[in-house]
Amino acid sequence: MHNLIKAVVNSNENTLLREFLHQLRQQKRTYWLRNDIIVFFEQFCQEQKQEGKLSPTGQSTVQIEKILQVIQEIILESESYCIVIRPKIAQEEFYRLTNALEVEAISVQEILAIRDRYVNRHHPADGKIFEIDFRPFYDYSPLIRDSKNIGNGVQYLNRFLSSKLFQDPQQWLSELYKFLSLHNYNGTQLLINERIQNQAQLSNQIKEAIAFVESRPGTEPYPEFRFPLQSLGFEPGWGNTAARVQESLELLDALLDSPDHQILEALLSRIPMIFxxxxxxxxxxxxxxxxxxxxxxxxxxxxxxxxxxxxxxxxxxxxxxxxxxxxxxxxxxxxxxxxxxxxxxxxxxxxxxxxxxxxxxxxxxxxxxxxxxxxxxxxxxxxxxxxxxxxxxxxxxxxxxxxxxxxxxxxxxxxxxxxxxxxxxxxxxxxxxxxxxxxxxxxxxxxxxxxxxxxxxxxxxxxxxxxxxxxxxxxxxxxxxxxxxxxxxxxxxxxxxxxxxxxxxxxxxxxxxxxxxxxxxxxxxxVNESYFFPYSNYQDRTMGDRQRLEELLFTLDDPSQVYGRLDNPEKRPLFSMARLDRIKNLTGLVEIFAQSDSLQAQCNLILVAGKLRLEESEDPEERSEIEKMYALIDQYQLQGKIRWLGVRLSKGDTGEVYRVIGDRRGIFVQPALFEAFGLTILEAMISGLPTFATRFGGPLEIIQDGENGFLINPTQTKETGDRLAKFVQQCDQDPDLWSKLSQAAMARVYSTYTWKIHTTKLLSLxxxxxxxxxxxxxxxxxxxxxxxxxxxxxxxxxxxxxxxxxxxx
Structure with a gap:
């Protein structure tokens, strides 16, 4: 990356780079983040084109644009620019670029000191600042090489462990033997007993045990051959039938003879050690x-x-x-x-x-x-x-x-x-x-x-x-x-x-x-499938709950629970449910709805969002959002088009609320500024609701844009409103489109996001x-x-x- 910076400095783009950096200084701002840098550069290029200093095609900015794609920060000092570059995921590099376009790499310690100076917390050269550094303590651990494999740590660890078994079999087989022999439940020995004294004996006894269970019917219950197996040194824990015990022992036998990461994972995943x-x-x-x-x-x-x-x-x-x-x-x-x-x-x-x-x-x-x-x-x-x-x-x-x-x-x-x-x-x-x-x-x-x-x-x-x-x-x-x-x-x-x-x-x-x-x-x-399931599963729904919640969502006149009446309750509902805090951005969704005449003409906005009154909340952020919500409703004159429910729903009612929205072929919108994961997204999708969710955070991995839902940038109010309105119009013209997205949303959840999948993996880990x-x-x-x-x-x-x-x- 250092060479790429030098290439720009030494190219015919250096004059433009110098001018761009100069313009950054004129903004009276010393700390620039990636998005702001890119936006400012686009504005800068437009001005340069208008002044005739840059060709309309922008061909002379190719090298600069390559650098800008990986820059995370620029901090302006009096005579230089400190640049944080992220050339790859999980990697950062730090450089100083002087006004004369001289470039040098700087250390982590230097960039941290520069950040301190930015907030006027400068530490002199002989000053003391506590440093935390965990890097040396990971020397004992295997490390993944490719960033694409981050998040699949167990697979890498299994390969590492199996390679150790292969490279130094005596030591690692000894460790495996000790590991198997220590397992017990409330003092009752599991897996292997004192008849097997070491790893060599374990290897011999396995073959005898496999031959023994192989001679019995595969479906024979374990209690019927428990004691003969025990005499060979094997205690409960290998399986509930002869076939299952044979599978488990064969995995161990294969691991001892020819270590393999898949065999290791399969064996360890079976060992009863979590009670x-x-x-x-x-x-x-x-x-x-x-x-x-x-x-x-x-x-x-x-x-x-x-x-x-x-x-x-x-x-x-x-x-x-x-x-x-x-x-x-x-x-x-x-x-x-x-x-x-x-x-x-x-x-x-x-x-x-x-x-x-x-x-x-x-x-x-x-x-x-x-x-x-x-x-x-x-x-x-x-x-x-x-x-x-x-x-x-x-x-x-x-x-x-x-x-x-x-x-x-x-x-x-x-x-x-x-x-x-x-x-x-x-x-x-x-x-x-x-x-x-x-x-x-x-x-x-x-x-x-x-x-x-x-x-x-x-x-x-x-x-x-x-x-x-x-x-x-x-x-x-x-x-x-x-x-x-x-x-x-x-x-x-x-x-x-x-x-x-x-x-x-x-x-x-x-x-x-x-x-x-x-x-x-x-x-x-x-997703808890007892509470959250498709709206079309009418046999699992209760008519009384459906009618009660339908009234709550669309027509109930109760100021203690609901703010706002709907002029036309039959319009297609846009629905969202979240806490009233800044990150969840429900007030941002109100602005999106308020600034789209098309959405207001075709839809009602229904929100389930915590408290209705300031005096009910002790949370400063929630109180601020309550005030903002009322102000937006008044500013955009949304009365008759919005319902705000200040209720705390049980899980059963929450699931039925999604389904009631599905009955009316509604749409779920999750407008968070950032969402770490997004359980409400899964709940809405499994209920059968076409879902629009923030592209910032976890939803980016849940939703495949345009296939089983839609990703939005909630900070782009008009763009988001237009995309919602376009989908609503397409659904009005082609009712099958709503059903197609509904089915795709449900299929996505059932294939990837069930608790059965989650807990099986967690216990294996x-x-x-x-x-x-x-x-x-x-x-x-x-x-x-x-x-x-x-x-x-x-x-x-x-x-x-x-x-x-x-x-x-």
Whole structure:
């Protein structure tokens, strides 16, 4: 890339480049991001053409345009331009270009110092700034070479492990033997017993065992030949029938004779090692009723509840297939959350709550404590950091009590849950999985640079530090999409944004995460098919619910729940459902609708969006959006064309609402400025609604534009309105078009986004990374001690400061 810059500097385009850089300086702006740079360059070229300095075809800008396609930032200093280039996904390079067009590479440390100076936080040459660098700690780990394979870490790890088995069979077979021999359930030995003393004996006994089960009918139940197999050294866990046991033993035999990554994955995926799971979602308002849509919950509660139910079903299936019914094993799934004594009429003050429709899934709530006393009220996710360490200590005792043992896997959710997962996994020595859902650093532009200005409201110094700790400590990380990790060619991923950044006056992150680590895996969530299913499945719908919700959506006159009457309720509905916050951008959808006469003529806009009145909300961002919503309705005189429902719907009602919209051949619009994944998109698509969703974030991977939905840029108001209006007009002219998109949307979800697919993959990952954790435990110890140092030197002192400030109020 350095050569490409020099090529521009030495080409006949250098005069134009010099003029462009000069024009950048005239804008009285010193920090330029990619999109702004490209827009300004286009304007600049138009002006140059008008002045006759550039040919109408723009042929003399070819080299400059190549550079602009990979530039992420330009920071203007007094005598130079500091350029951040992203030549490939997950890679950055830094250069200084002087006014005289001299170019040199600069280091990460230099670019971080330049960013500090930009916000007037300059550190002198002999000044002290704490540096965080995780790069050396990934030397123990295999690394993916091709960025296209990021997010498929388990496949790479399997190849690595199988190659190790091949290169050094004695050591790795010894490790495999130890791994198989340590498995037990409540003291009952599984897989192999003391009759097999070492890996050589294991290899011999396998062949005898295979010959034994091969001689029996394939469908013969395991209990009928359990004891003869036990005499050969093999305990329960290999299968529930003779054929299944034979398959499992043959996989192990093949792995010992000729290591192969596919065989390794198939074998490890069968090993019964997960019986007790903990899913951490701790920042409060976690329940089955009366909490969905409250601040800090919403989609995460839906995700975790559905995941927990599906995990139990998959574990029950796996236990049966492994032949462990003979031991009467019952898997346990615990959702660890926060107990809130002042629970506002919800069940969030109950210590233990059974999850509906499950055998052994419970919500375990543990209070937040400070100075020995429980906190009674809900606390925003931005304020909870001082309570997490004590919460983890208390939660460990509670988990031992409920599970009668330690968990086999801990899955964190969101930053706070991931930090607790780290603290628990470190203490209990179990496998840790992280799920981010969304990383706040990506949602708030320049949030790290201006953290001091935002600290009183968001406490990003704690959140970003917690992210660094948890994501590096995790044995594996599950993301919903590829771009959540490394973005796209023209945008930086959420995890990628932690690679290099500065928190001025606090620390510099020289290398915050290894994006090529095989710990990253894309495992998208599913849809709860009990609640969300096609509108055309009339046999599964209740007529009373359908009529009640149809009235609520279109005609009910109840100011406590609904704002706005429809002049013509029969028009095609444009529908959206989300929290009222800036990122979800429902007010942006109102503007799109308001600025399209065609849409207003053909459609009604129906919104299900939290609160209706300012006095009902304690969230500043929600209150701001409420005010903006009313202002837009008045400004564009949308009365009679819009319905705004300020209701909290149950999951059953939510599913039926989508279907009622489908009955009227409506359209779902998700206009978020950024969406980490987009569960509502899946819910709408499986219900049969043609869906328009933001192109910023996860929807880019869910929707294949024009095939099973449409991608929009919600910041381009007119363009989005025109695209919606065009589709509506085409549907009016050709009713089959709506049905075609409806069918394609449903097919997309059923093929890729079910909880069965998700949990099968998650449990397979847990077993494979459990094995990797076992064989590499000592090599991880240096990193874990470094992480603990960051926790006690950076995180905990700031958390204590926040707690003291809270108590002084």
């Amino acid at each position: 007790r799971l903990v899913l951490v979602s701790c920042h409060g308002w976690f329940g089955q009723e009366g909490v969905l849509g409250r601040p800090d919950t919403g989609g995460q509660v839906v995700y975790v509840l559905d995941q927990a139910k599906s995990l139990e079903q998959q574990l029950l299936e796996d236990i049966t297939l492994a032949g462990l019914d003979v031991l009467k094993i019952a898997p346990q799934v615990i959702i660890l959350s926060r107990l809130i004594p002042q629970s506002d009429g919800t069940r969030c003050d109950e210590r233990l709550e059974k999850v509906y429709g499950t055998e052994n899934v419970f919500i375990l709530r543990v209070p937040f404590r400070s100075n020995g006393h429980s906190t009674d009220y809900w606390i925003s996710r931005f304020e909870i950091w001082p309570y997490l360490e004590t919460f983890a200590i208390d939660a460990e005792k509670e988990l031992w009590s409920v599970l009668n043992g330690r968990p086999d896997l801990i899955v964190g959710n969101y930053t706070d849950g991931n930090l607790i997962a780290f603290l628990l996994a470190r203490k209990l020595k179990v496998t840790q999985c992280n799920v981010a859902h969304a990383l706040e650093k990506s949602k708030y532009l320049f949030s790290n640079l201006y953290w001091q200005d935002l600290e009183s409201q968001y406490h990003f110094s704690l959140q970003f530090t917690a992210d660094l700790i948890a994501m590096n400590a995790a044995n594996f990380i599950v993301s919903s999409t590829y771009q959540e990790i490394t973005g796209m060619p023209d945008s930086v991923g959420q995890y990628e944004s932690y690679k290099h950044f500065t928190m001025p006056d606090l620390y510099h992150v020289v290398d915050g995460i290894e994006l090529f680590s095989p710990k990253f895996n894309v495992v998208p969530p599913g 847990s077993r494979i990374y459990g094995f990797w954790n076992f064989v590499s435990q000592e090599e991880r110890e240096d990193m874990l001690r470094y992480i603990e140092a960051l926790f006690y030197l950076l995180y905990k002192p700031r958390a204590n400061q926040l707690l003291a400030a809270q108590h002084s109020l």
